[in-house]
Structures are given as C-alpha cells and as structure tokens.
Amino acid sequence: MTLLNVNxxxxxxxxxxxxxxxxNGVSFTIEDGVNYALSGESASGKSTTAKAILGxxxxxxxxxxxEIEFEGRDLRSMTAAERRDFLWExxxxxxxxxxDALDPVMTVGAQIRQAxxxxxxxSDQHAQRRSRELFETVGLDxxxxxxxxxxxxxxxxxxxxxxxxxxxxxxxIIADEPTTGLDVxxxxxxxxxxxxxxxxxxxxxxxxxxxxxxxxxxxxxxSVLYGxxxxxxxxxxxxxxxxxxxxxxxxxxxxxxQDDDSNELISMSGEPPMLxxxxxxxxxxxxxxxxDEECETTQPQLEKLPYRNQRVACHHTERATRMxxxxxxxxx
Ligand code: ATP
Ligand code: MG
Numbered sequence: 001m002t003l004l005n006v007n008x009x010x011x012x013x014x015x016x017x018x019x020x021x022x023x024n025g026v027s028f029t030i031e032d033g034v035n036y037a038l039s040g041e042s043a044s045g046k047s048t049t050a051k052a053i054l055g056x057x058x059x060x061x062x063x064x065x066x067e068i069e070f071e072g073r074d075l076r077s078m079t080a081a082e083r084r085d086f087l088w089e090x091x092x093x094x095x096x097x098x099x100d101a102l103d104p105v106m107t108v109g110a111q112i113r114q115a116x117x118x119x120x121x122x123s124d125q126h127a128q129r130r131s132r133e134l135f136e137t138v139g140l141d142x143x144x145x146x147x148x149x150x151x152x153x154x155x156x157x158x159x160x161x162x163x164x165x166x167x168x169x170x171x172x173i174i175a176d177e178p179t180t181g182l183d184v185x186x187x188x189x190x191x192x193x194x195x196x197x198x199x200x201x202x203x204x205x206x207x208x209x210x211x212x213x214x215x216x217x218x219x220x221x222x223s224v225l226y227g228x229x230x231x232x233x234x235x236x237x238x239x240x241x242x243x244x245x246x247x248x249x250x251x252x253x254x255x256x257x258q259d260d261d262s263n264e265l266i267s268m269s270g271e272p273p274m275l276x277x278x279x280x281x282x283x284x285x286x287x288x289x290x291x292d293e294e295c296e297t298t299q300p301q302l303e304k305l306p307y308r309n310q311r312v313a314c315h316h317t318e319r320a321t322r323m324x325x326x327x328x329x330x331x332x
Contacts, residue, residue: 009066227283234310
C-alpha cells in the first residue's frame with residue numbers, strides 16, 4: 001500500500017530579493033514498510049519538501065503546484081492547521097534543529113506528557129507511565145525524566161525529541177538530518193535507535209540526510225535532489241552502486257570513502273544554482289561535464305532505466321553511465 005505520494009511538487013519562497021524556486025517538480029512515493037531517503041547537498045530542497053508535506057512551510061512559501069497524498073488523502077486540500085492535526089496522528093517529525101524544539105523551563109517528562117495529552121484523552125497516570133516507557137525506548141534513564149533539558153547532553157536531548165515524536169505510534173517517521181551537530185559515536189547510536197524503534201513500531205521512515213553511508217545502512221529506496229529537482233531515484237543499492245546521473249556520480253565521489261582510489265569522473269566544482277527563476281533546464285547543467293544546449297533549455301524528466309528499478313533525470317544517461325563504467329573498470 002502507498003503511504004505517501006508526492007507528485008510534481010513545486011514550492012517557491014517569496015524573499016526580499018524576489019522569488020526563489022526551491023522545489024521544482026519533485027515526485028516520489030513511499031510504500032508501507034519502506035525506509036526512504038532524500039539526499040543531495042545543502043540547499044537542494046530536502047527540508048522544504050518535508051515541510052511542504054507536513055504543512056510546516058513559513059508564510060513566505062507558496063506551493064505552486066503538485067500533489068501530496070497520505071494514504072490516498074489529498075493533503076493540499078486541507079488548511080495547514082487541518083493538515084497538522086491530521087498528520088500528528090500519522091506522521092512523527094524529527095526536525096533538523098530538534099535540539100531547539102525543547103522548552104527550557106519545563107522538565108522533559110512534562111514535555112513528553114504534554115505531547116501525549118494534547119492529542120489523546122488519557123489520564124495523568126497513563127501519560128506518566130507512557131512517557132517513562134518512551135524514555136526507556138530511546139535509551140534514557142527514566143529516573144531522570146523530571147530533569148530540565150539543560151541537564152542533558154545534545155545527544156540525550158535529541159533522544160527526548162525522538163521520544164516525543166513517537167508518543168502517538170506514527171505510521172511514518174520523517175527525520176530531517178536527525179544527527180546534525182552530534183559527535184560521530186552519538187550519531188550512530190541515534191540512527192540505530194531510530195531504526196530499532198521504527199522496526200518495533202512497524203512504521204516507515206523518510207530519512208533526510210546527505211550521509212550516503214547512513215543511507216546504505218538504513219534505507220531501501222532513495223531520491224537524490226539537486227536544485228529542487230529529483231536527479232535520480234530507485235533502490236538504494238542501484239542508485240549508490242550504479243549511479244546513472246552525472247550528479248549522483250559526483251555526489252558519490254565527493255563523499256569520502258576509505259579506499260577511494262577510483263578515477264575521478266565528475267568533479268563537484270562550482271556552486272548550487274540560484275533559483276530566483278523557475279529553472280528551464282536541468283538544475284545541474286552549469287556544473288555538469290556532459291551539459292549541452294538541451295540541458296540548458298529543457299528540464300529532463302525522470303525516466304525509468306530499461307534494465308532495473310531506477311529512474312534518472314538526465315539527457316545523457318547512456319553516455320554518462322558508459323563513462324562511469326569505464327572509469328570504474330578501465331578494461332571494459
Ligand atoms: P540543508 O542540507 O542545508 O538542510 P536542504 O536541502 O534542506 O539543505 P532547504 O532548506 O529545503 O534545503 O532549502 C532549499 C532552498 O530554499 C535554499 O536555497 C534555501 O536558501 C531556500 N530557503 C529555505 N528556507 C527559506 C525561507 N524561509 N525563505 C527563503 N528561502 C528559503
Ligand atoms: Mg535541510
């Protein structure tokens with residue numbers, strides 16, 4: 001069953017410098033039980049896409065077009081407030097700046113109880129018991145639940161936010177860079193914790209991260225965004241092992257690996273595009289070694305590769321793939 005369907009989403013911010021098109025026709029589908037990753041470098045539109053789904057865009061943002069459906073229900077026809085109420089029950093959101101999400105003058109226990117009781121008509125006793133359970137689930141000591149946020153480390157506070165997000169047994173967990181700013185060991189623990197909970201609760205995951213190793217470990221399917229466009233999407237193994245869009249190839253190469261002696265195919269020089277106009281061509285064209293006139297004028301559509309479950313938006317998929325294979329294995 002399809003849990004979330006985003007189709008041809010276009011989001012614009014109206015800024016003092018003029019309009020900025022941050023999401024330019026993003027489409028993807030998350031099936032029940034699938035862990036989905038949204039990746040791509042900074043400013044590619046990942047958080048904007050998540051906020052559009054959740055009805056959390058700021059006032060200066062406009063959804064120009066596209067469809068967003070959760071279990072077949074059209075979210076765009078709801079007001080932002082209706083959508084938040086509806087989704088609160090279904091989707092848990094762990095925001096990019098989760099650490100700021102806690103109230104410094106309330107104990108963390110009181111904040112988790114409040115998350116439960118705002119949406120469920122349950123006794124104080126029940127909320128108390130449930131909040132202690134959640135605290136344990138995220139690996140925190142329930143004896144410390146009546147302490148204030150400043151008594152906890154960054155990683156522990158992030159766990160508190162995860163506990164709050166899980167209070168209502170969501171069907172989908174959207175986690176936007178849930179480990180930003182935490183040290184590497186804690187990052188691993190938090191990701192493991194999210195995965196463990198998500199497995200226990202049988203929910204799906206939309207994980208926003210630029211960390212390809214986390215994606216390889218945690219996710220089944222992925223979309224790679226650039227300049228608000230989906231460059232490539234499909235099964236994680238296909239996209240990461242056989243990238244067929246020059247941008248994905250570059251992203252992989254820019255990503256440090258332990259045994260990286262492969263020939264450099266794409267260098268990721270240059271800056272992401274300024275999106276004051278809705279782009280007419282491929283968002284990556286100014287940085288892409290394969291770009292020609294068509295790439296400047298015509299936005300490539302996502303097209304399924306004939307031989308595997310993978311979709312690529314590029315006018316030069318075949319040539320780029322051939323060159324990547326040669327670079328990977330010069331004997332071919
Ligand atoms: P990161 O990896 O840095 O979190 P991202 O992929 O999540 O990046 P977004 O936060 O979605 O990127 O931003 C996409 C583009 O939209 C960027 O160019 C950003 O500057 C712009 N943008 C985001 N929020 C606003 C806003 N409130 N007003 C104006 N422009 C915005
Ligand atoms: Mg972001």
